[in-house]
Amino acid sequence: MLRRPSPRTLACLLACGLTWSLGAQAQKISDDVVRIGVLSDMSGLYADTAGRGSVEAAKRALEDFGGQVLGKKVEIVWADHQNKADVGATHARTWFDRDGVDLIVNLNNTAVAIVVNNLAREKNKLVMNTGGASDILTNEHCAPTSIHYTYDSYALANGAVRGMLAQGKKEWFILGVDYAFGKAMSANITEFVQAGGGKVVGSSYHPLNASDFSSFLLQAQGSKAPVIVLANATSDTVNTIKAANEFGITKGQTIVPSIMFINDIHALGLKHGQGMVFTTGFYWDRNDDTRAWARRFFGKMKKMPSMVHAGDYSAVTQYLKAVQAAGSDDAQTVVRQLRAMPLKDMFAQNGKLREDGRMVHDMFLVEVKKPAESQYPWDYYRVLATIPGDQAFKPLSKSTCKFIKQT
DSSP: OOOOOOHHHHHHHHHHHHHHHHHHHHTTSGGGEEEEEEEEOSSSTTTTTSHHHHHHHHHHHHHHHTSEETTEEEEEEEEEOTTOHHHHHHHHHHHHHTSOOOEEEEOOSHHHHHHHHHHHHHHTOEEEESSOOOGGGGTTTOOTTEEEOSOOHHHHHHHHHHHHHHTTOOEEEEEEESSHHHHHHHHHHHHHHHHTTOEEEEEEEEOTTOSOOHHHHHHHHHHTOSEEEEEOOHHHHHHHHHHHHHTTGGGTSEEEESSOOHHHHHHHOHHHHTTOEEEESOOTTSSHHHHHHHHHHHHHHSSOOOHHHHHHHHHHHHHHHHHHHHTOOOHHHHHHHHHHSOBOSSSOSSBEEOTTSBEEOOEEEEEEOOGGGOOSTTOOEEEEEEEOHHHHSOOGGGOOOTTSOOO
């Protein structure tokens, strides 16, 4: 006959069970600390749109979340990848192997992002790419624990090309930067131009952080293409546009940037930027929430946030929410949680994480204001349209990511 346990025995069993449960819960946070690494260009041409501002955005996300998760400490560390894949790989490997970093964000260089994606796959660590642009990061270079968050070359080229084609401009010349991002963006531009009945009549590629764009612009001018589309970014884009104005190229041909940040418009000036139309993932002056967050950022950094900075804040915020909900900082567990929940904050509108690692969200078609239209500092954009995420980003059915289950 079975004997009923005494009250003392029951109390002991409950206490032991509670102790085991609490111990098991504690083990779900590795090293009892959640560590987030911001790996960015801190000193080169991409530093203004990411860099120290990305570290600040991550810190603000942690502060707004409450400074900890699941009762555990959260640490934010940072490093400069110097736009060199080997330097970025060294930092990431040290963080993963020695320092217990659970998440790496930013990676505003495609070559760096590729090697860090590979390390994340190898070591079951999480990467949220908030700064890199190439859509190859969710195609041939995808990884089960790598998320492409803020924008990509497909979505940016989509908006840049469609507007010009609608004006009947069918012949295009591509001027791009000579590394992975420039080639990926050029491929996306070519795809959209050809799909719209247009033709790419030529291309030229300059070194990263070039000092002289004259020979490349002369090739573009010589093509007589009505549109010169830029497959470069930040200071390379700004310097290309300035040089094109100096050479008088803009009087006969239209310069179309495929990726622009508000920092670029600030450096370029409304005189040279006015009328440009492009796609962005974020504009600080879009609504009350974006304005409130941006002014806090400005108070610290003395500049308005780029879409990369906003993406950094959002990614860290959603990561911490996922860790909280999942009760763990295990990379695959967190990814599953992120896929299961809606992603919404001052940056992410209608956000959803897909199986290929693409975070799909609304994008915005904007036009740069004329100098007389700007009413206050950093009042640079007019929002022309909201582009729903499922129209902005490459459909999952076209993905070449080998980790997804094609149906």
